[in-house]
Amino acid sequence: MKNFEFRNPTKIIFGRSTEEKVGDETAGYSRNILLHFGGGSIKASGLYDRVTTSLKKAGVTWVELGGVQPNPRLSVVQEGVKLCKEHKLGLILAVGGGSVIDSAKAIAMGAVIEGDVWDFFLGKSAPVNALPVGTILTIPAAGSEASTASVITNEEGWLKRGFNSELIYPRFSILNPELAFSLPKFQVACGITDIMAHLMERYFTNVSHVSFTDRLLEAAMKTVISLAPQVMNNSEDYDAWSELMWVGTIAHNNLLDTGRVGDWASHDIEHEISAIYDIAHGAGLAVVFPAWMKYVLHHDLDRFAQWSVRVWNVEMDFFDSEAVARAGIQKMEEFFRSIGLGTHLADLRVQDDRLDEMAGKCTNEDTRTTGNFVKLDRNTVREILVLAQ
Amino acid sequence: MKNFEFRNPTKIIFGRSTEEKVGDETAGYSRNILLHFGGGSIKASGLYDRVTTSLKKAGVTWVELGGVQPNPRLSVVQEGVKLCKEHKLGLILAVGGGSVIDSAKAIAMGAVIEGDVWDFFLGKSAPVNALPVGTILTIPAAGSEASTASVITNEEGWLKRGFNSELIYPRFSILNPELAFSLPKFQVACGITDIMAHLMERYFTNVSHVSFTDRLLEAAMKTVISLAPQVMNNSEDYDAWSELMWVGTIAHNNLLDTGRVGDWASHDIEHEISAIYDIAHGAGLAVVFPAWMKYVLHHDLDRFAQWSVRVWNVEMDFFDSEAVARAGIQKMEEFFRSIGLGTHLADLRVQDDRLDEMAGKCTNEDTRTTGNFVKLDRNTVREILVLAQ
Numbered sequence: 001m002k003n004f005e006f007r008n009p010t011k012i013i014f015g016r017s018t019e020e021k022v023g024d025e026t027a028g029y030s031r032n033i034l035l036h037f038g039g040g041s042i043k044a045s046g047l048y049d050r051v052t053t054s055l056k057k058a059g060v061t062w063v064e065l066g067g068v069q070p071n072p073r074l075s076v077v078q079e080g081v082k083l084c085k086e087h088k089l090g091l092i093l094a095v096g097g098g099s100v101i102d103s104a105k106a107i108a109m110g111a112v113i114e115g116d117v118w119d120f121f122l123g124k125s126a127p128v129n130a131l132p133v134g135t136i137l138t139i140p141a142a143g144s145e146a147s148t149a150s151v152i153t154n155e156e157g158w159l160k161r162g163f164n165s166e167l168i169y170p171r172f173s174i175l176n177p178e179l180a181f182s183l184p185k186f187q188v189a190c191g192i193t194d195i196m197a198h199l200m201e202r203y204f205t206n207v208s209h210v211s212f213t214d215r216l217l218e219a220a221m222k223t224v225i226s227l228a229p230q231v232m233n234n235s236e237d238y239d240a241w242s243e244l245m246w247v248g249t250i251a252h253n254n255l256l257d258t259g260r261v262g263d264w265a266s267h268d269i270e271h272e273i274s275a276i277y278d279i280a281h282g283a284g285l286a287v288v289f290p291a292w293m294k295y296v297l298h299h300d301l302d303r304f305a306q307w308s309v310r311v312w313n314v315e316m317d318f319f320d321s322e323a324v325a326r327a328g329i330q331k332m333e334e335f336f337r338s339i340g341l342g343t344h345l346a347d348l349r350v351q352d353d354r355l356d357e358m359a360g361k362c363t364n365e366d367t368r369t370t371g372n373f374v375k376l377d378r379n380t381v382r383e384i385l386v387l388a389q
Numbered sequence: 390m391k392n393f394e395f396r397n398p399t400k401i402i403f404g405r406s407t408e409e410k411v412g413d414e415t416a417g418y419s420r421n422i423l424l425h426f427g428g429g430s431i432k433a434s435g436l437y438d439r440v441t442t443s444l445k446k447a448g449v450t451w452v453e454l455g456g457v458q459p460n461p462r463l464s465v466v467q468e469g470v471k472l473c474k475e476h477k478l479g480l481i482l483a484v485g486g487g488s489v490i491d492s493a494k495a496i497a498m499g500a501v502i503e504g505d506v507w508d509f510f511l512g513k514s515a516p517v518n519a520l521p522v523g524t525i526l527t528i529p530a531a532g533s534e535a536s537t538a539s540v541i542t543n544e545e546g547w548l549k550r551g552f553n554s555e556l557i558y559p560r561f562s563i564l565n566p567e568l569a570f571s572l573p574k575f576q577v578a579c580g581i582t583d584i585m586a587h588l589m590e591r592y593f594t595n596v597s598h599v600s601f602t603d604r605l606l607e608a609a610m611k612t613v614i615s616l617a618p619q620v621m622n623n624s625e626d627y628d629a630w631s632e633l634m635w636v637g638t639i640a641h642n643n644l645l646d647t648g649r650v651g652d653w654a655s656h657d658i659e660h661e662i663s664a665i666y667d668i669a670h671g672a673g674l675a676v677v678f679p680a681w682m683k684y685v686l687h688h689d690l691d692r693f694a695q696w697s698v699r700v701w702n703v704e705m706d707f708f709d710s711e712a713v714a715r716a717g718i719q720k721m722e723e724f725f726r727s728i729g730l731g732t733h734l735a736d737l738r739v740q741d742d743r744l745d746e747m748a749g750k751c752t753n754e755d756t757r758t759t760g761n762f763v764k765l766d767r768n769t770v771r772e773i774l775v776l777a778q
Contacts, residue, residue, distance in 0.1 A: 001404075001628065001631040001632060001635075002404070003403060003404025003405060003407065004401075004403050004404065005400065005401065005402050005403070006400075006401045006403070007398065007399065007400035007401065008397070008398075009396065009397075009398040010396065011394065011395075011396035012393075012394065012395045012396065012647075013394050014392060014393050014394070014395070014647070014648065015390075015391070015392025015393065016392060018392065208628075209628035209629075209631065209632060210632075211612055211615065211616075211632060212608070212609070212612040212632045212635055212636050212639075215608035215609075215611060215612055216605055216608050216609075218608065219601070219604035219605050219607065219608045220601070220604075220605075222604060223600055223601040223604055226600065227600075239390065239597075239598035240598075242390040242598065242648070243390060243598060243599075243600060243601045246390075246601055246647065246648065247601050250601075250644075255639075255644070258401075258403070258635065259403065259404075259631070259635065
């Protein structure tokens, strides 16, 4: 186990009808805010009305910025920054999924500086301050509601880059599982896959003596696997949604990587696919993870065997741990397919003519490696993409 | 799963030599503090010197208050309150285990009021403010380093009472597993039992659809069970200590009861034993829990069977879940005995002539019940104490 620091101050307000508390929570920080959201779904569902009613009741006024798309764009972030400065707004309230929340976090950092917020994503400079962010989560997936992360896509060159800072932990996040009832099945499946991916990125580590966090991660993965069919088959299963939504938050709130080092190569590789092809992040992960696993399997067969046995209920074969590891990977692929996702690039209509370009972007033209469990250079990333075809 | 709110802002600084950071962390809050500790062990071990060196380097001055005993006393708390007021101290730094930290939390609340801090413990009034508390943990056990709880014993009448408030979450807690190397084996065993008890109090719930937190709790219990022999047999096993220390914190930081309702009758009953006989809390819990379990077993045999199978590796007997449940309890008793603790009141030299008195105090002379999984009145508490003999 490695030395670590951990602090997660996000206040979670969880359960039925909790969005009605948003006005009072918000007013504790500011009475003049940016209300940030995606497409029209929050208006169609009535959520927008409930939120604005609560804000009005608490004496909070707002400026609106909708239109956040999956793979949230820098241009929208910059529009939000401009609005915050113009109207002297004091909090960004994100109503939506990970894309809206990530966008809100970037706006929160951009609103308090003179320069360009994209510099933070490029690592050219570091923020020292940010406006507070609050969220109302509508889909269990990205875990952004209690994380330090924001992932933004710059349309110039379609660069998708992530950034982490404790400054952008949301101050509060409202999680009402009922809000997930109206999600399209494909989005649900992508969310489930994103949660599994966050757990698997953390699970595959070279740090030893991490049996506690291993077991916590296994607990979370088993929960996702057992609940996924329930929410896929009955979109109004509150009990299943509530557990899944809470797993989604815990999967990415930095608790489960305390003392260990996650991998994150699959996320990096997927970001290059979704930046170019604008596919859903979860759909991309269902393709990258099996290929990545088949490539790195031999780096630590024992860890893969433990994962197969404990998470996927594969019976241990004490004389052939590779077979056990491969059986786990196969069960994972079957799981992704069972919720309607493809496990090959062909399913995403990604052609083979841009694999090398993606491998290049992922490794900054081979000037850096990606991943920690196994460090991957441009060639190995390309080989993984070939395996994923 | 029930609606809940959860927020834990304590900053954890974990790993080797982390006590050297205490000066800088403290200085962020105050440069004039109360240094609070127990007996002489922190001086003998050199910890006191390392802490004060770090404080001096950061320009922090302090007033000292040592002498905290297990089952921390109200009189010491009141002495601390007086010192804080006299010297206008701005933070309480607790260096020790749960008793020292609980005492520090009570001082932190008392230092900012005119009245008597004991009123909070009696539920007569509620705090609106508190001084910040920082901790350096020397024993994984109580979980007070990241909890809202403080348990204090009033020598007048030997009343032991707990109090919870978000105001007393420590601002930072420094966890260096090396500090546990020098603990006496009996204290280690009591700490392990306290951690297990915190997990079991949360596990036995009547709330349904809590499979995620069930699994997290099981993960934590399995970790404790597998690591306990390692730290008992090799007091300098850093890897085992580090995992155990982190479990101890997570077991009681309010995460693992999100969406569920714990029981806590065993803690209440144990508090009455240790208040009168001044025995170690963990030693008392090793006696109360088996008796409590045997008494409440039939309330939810399925839950007990799940616990036996998943935590204690009992093989499921699908035709006799009671036998499975009892086998789990037996394994737990064997576990407590394997780390050197007794599982009967006789082992603690508690006579049968005060059982009724303890049952009376635990239920406030039969005017309230204790426990949530099964509500216990005075008679049932006495029956459990009889079972524990």
